Amino acid sequence: MRPLVLAGAAALSAVLLAVPPAVAAPTVNGTKTTPQKVDAQTKQILYYLDLASGPQEEAFSVRFIPPRFATSGRRAEGESIDGPRKIALQGPGQLGQLIQDPRFSTPCSDRDAAFHGYATGPASVDVLLPPNSATTLAVRYLTGRRAPWADGDYRLTFVVEPKLVGSYALGSPFFGKQASSFPKRTRRTTGPLPDGRLGAHLLVSSAPAGTWGDTGTPRRIQRGQTVRVRGTLLPRTAGRRIDLQARAAGGRLRTVDSVRTDRRGRFTATWKPNAIGVQELWARYPSQPGGLTADTTSCPLRFQVQR
Structure with a gap:
């Protein structure tokens, strides 16, 4: 029995040494x-x-x-x-x-x-x-x-x-x-x-859906077609003015609609393009009372306006 005990102890020592610290x-x-x-x-x-x-x-x-x-x-x-x-x-x-x-x-x-x-x-x-x-x-x-x-x-x-x-x-x-x-x-x-004085965060979407930023081909629409824009102001605040603005790519912005947020901070606006070519839609929170800093959406909705 003694050799078996010694062999078992040696095997156990070998196992312990093999385990990394x-x-x-x-x-x-x-x-x-x-x-x-x-x-x-x-x-x-x-x-x-x-x-x-x-x-x-x-x-x-x-x-x-x-x-x-x-x-x-x-x-x-x-x-x-x-x-x-x-x-x-x-x-x-x-x-x-x-x-x-x-x-x-x-x-x-x-x-x-x-x-x-x-x-x-x-x-x-x-x-x-x-x-x-x-x-x-x-x-x-x-x-x-x-x-x-x-x-x-x-x-x-x-x-x-x-x-x-x-x-x-x-x-x-x-x-x-x-x-x-x-x-x-x-x-x-x-x-x-x-916390404190924040920027107005505007979340927007449209029907028909515009292409978000420059990630793809602009959505094709017809001149004079009505585009309906929905959005939310964060933080959700009622009675705040929101300007919907449009521009030709690289051009100047012009306000095409001005609306107010409802009690949930939501808003709707419309736009009928009258110019041919690539057009961008932006939502803007202008400077106004209420504690929020004026801000815009960071990415526009883009459209290819056709005849």
Whole structure:
């Protein structure tokens, strides 16, 4: 029986040695955001990610993913924040190269003044932490040039990944470093939330349906045909004036109808085109009492008007 006991113990030891040790570092402790609320006066947002290392040096990357937003669930118009503009470690450690992804969409009109958001893609940065250290990764984003919408999403997702994204030459702290081995970790911030003075967000559709932005061939309609426009103002507010505007592509806007929102913030308007060629329809919230900043739809409805 003795040889059998020894053989069993040896087999058990071999199994234990074959099991890789648990990988706990780097530790992702949580996120913070400042300010807690954004409005027309907010120019930037700071996001923070708390990190800590164990008894060994850690090399990894952190990916920043801003939220995408769309109008009425359709075209993704851009990011609700434009950045990152500055990245720093508040504590020990080193930052490597910042790799910016290409933008994920293009503006949906040549009317740049109406483009509400930005098309900046996610970005990644390499991080090197010394043993037994705690630090905070801070990243600064601009909020954009327009007042935020009530339904705007200003959360930022941090993805801590066991890889390095940059390329490093001799003399860099990252030269020759191997990325740590650990499970990918994802953390999303909780805010900030749009509050205070906001931009008027106009959601529009039409019958017959126009082509949204420059994503396809303009909808063909006849000159003089009635186009009925439906829309919603966010935040939903009654009695607000909405202007329906039209223009030839690249031309000047002219108001073709003015209406008021109902108690649910909804509105309807009509347009009968009298010019041949490509025409665009825009909804506009003009400056008026009520606390909202004047704004327009970011993407027009486009039509090919025929004889």
